[in-house]
Amino acid sequence: MLLRMSTLFLRTLRDDPADAEVPSHRLLVRAGYIRRAAPGGFTWLPLGFRVFRNVERVVREEMDAMGAQEVHFPALLPREPYEATNRWTEYGPNLFRLKDRRGNDFLLGPTHEEMFTLLVKDLYGSYKDLPLSLYQIQTKYRDEARPRAGLFRGREFTMKDSYSFDVDDAGLDRSYAAHRAAYIKIFDRLGLDYVIVSAMSGAMGGSKSEEFLHPTPIGEDTFVRSAGGYAANVEAVRTVVPEPIPFDGLPEAHVEDTPDTPTIETLVAVARQLFPDAGYTAASTLKNVVVTLVHPDGTREPLVIGLPGDREVDEKRLEAQVAPAEVEPFTEFDKHPELVKGYIGPQVLGEASESKIRYLVDPRVVPGTRWITGANEPGRHVFDLVAGRDFTWDGVIEAAEVRPGDPAPDGSGPLELARGVEMGHIFQLGRKYAEALDLKVLDENGKLVTVTMGSYGIGVSRAVAAIAESNHDELGLIWPREIAPADVHVVATGKDPAVFEAADALSRELVAAGLTVLYDDRPKVSPGVKFKDAELLGMPTIVTVGRGLAEGTIELRDRATGEREEVPVAEAAARVLAAVRG
């Protein structure tokens, strides 16, 4: 394939577009790879579309290699399947909804679990048909509140989504493992740095889920990792639980006057005055935070979370735990006089208590731990209130913030926090969709069993952004060979016809050898402009045919390392091929 710059549909920009902040967005627009077409939607220009198709090709090859089969659904879907799984409403405002001329409801697919499930139900009915993995590379639609960072978060984007179907849990484990292995190959081939982190496994299902995060400061997800190899999304981090302490010899609880101490800070100051030798810190206090849970059916439930006073509630972790319920600030203190703002204590909490308000505590609150906490009247706190002896709780919840230096749950050392962007997600769905849509097969005993499923996604357009984000310098893009829009960029400089003849011949030779060549054959364009464009566009190998030609040499340059070398004209093609093919 020969791409001549004299005719290529391309215009590079000398200045950065003002509305692009992150490097990938800036460079992809400036280098003429993409163009904004709609809020959260981009047009792929010829070079950009070549990159896009290369990423797609890598994904497709590895999915095919692991035995998944490609299908393709419409993006425009009827309401009914999504009604059956309740997602027509549960998906909320992020779902693009529309009506046809008869007034029937349609949606633009944000993801396709329902359709895949129904397709398999339509055609298969026996355990002999399984296992099965199907995938598609599809345009997805999500009405994001705020599209941002160019290709990273659009309202229309391309995703590879696949789904596995198995008769039993062991089969699901195998399908999951196969996808995991395929994803590792894909991201390795794409040259994308990634961390596999445990993701939220769903509050009850016990289903397994991992995310492939690309570490980058512009990432939207926070994850933790330890030197010893533990990695998890913050939402999924488990707290190290201390050993319970025997009650023997623990002091009795005692109520103290602590006027004007509605905050942890003021409380600790007063506690230190009262008991200078006790060494009290914020961690000695038990903070009881009230929130309102809003369940999908609209019912509202107050919930109190008890946690050490030196930690804040992490709203993302909390929401991940209580999903699909949503969390709102609690405002109805007038309806609950037993909750004394700033002085709430566990004695009035719990489903068994008078208030009947559910009370969940941080895992650090184990039997025998002693706390300073509210006495349920203004200006008074209880000291030495012992967990398990003086108060109880309805359950434990992982809702406290995770901090750098916290221990990893597997003992592999202190945690550090980092940002990443989600490139892939593999998820053991289990039987949720199969049950909702009644996907069953006959087993070897002739009995109907519900199929168990996995769902697996890779953001294809997002991968293009991530690759650009992690492969550029101050001059422009630097594509990895596997996904570069061309293998080599041949630049002809000057006006000497001999230069263009030599560059032409070299380009044709390279194309004949199977390479894709981007050939800057523009006449009357100064060398400086061509060099700048070559660096901006970012082909991995740049060949300059110019003033060296008089001495019989051509210049080879590696875009990534900057190394350049003069080689004899006769050897140029072979040297380029060697460089391209590694």
Add this chain to the structure above:
RNA sequence: CGGGGUGUGGCGCAGCUUGGUAGCGCACCCGCUUUGGGAGCGGGGGGCCGUGGGUUCAAAUCCCGCCACCCCGACCA
């Protein structure tokens, strides 16, 4: 959805305070010169000034509404 910022040829910006002919650089077209690091000179084409309303003899400019974009937050299998 909350806070902040910005909307003027394809890109980057000035003009707005104090209402009166829409301007600069890049890019694009023509001519001549130039050709190894974003060339020079001359000539040219291209803009419902985001959008709707209002004030006014007159609005890019003043007032109100809306929309879009960017950033932070919220949201986001």
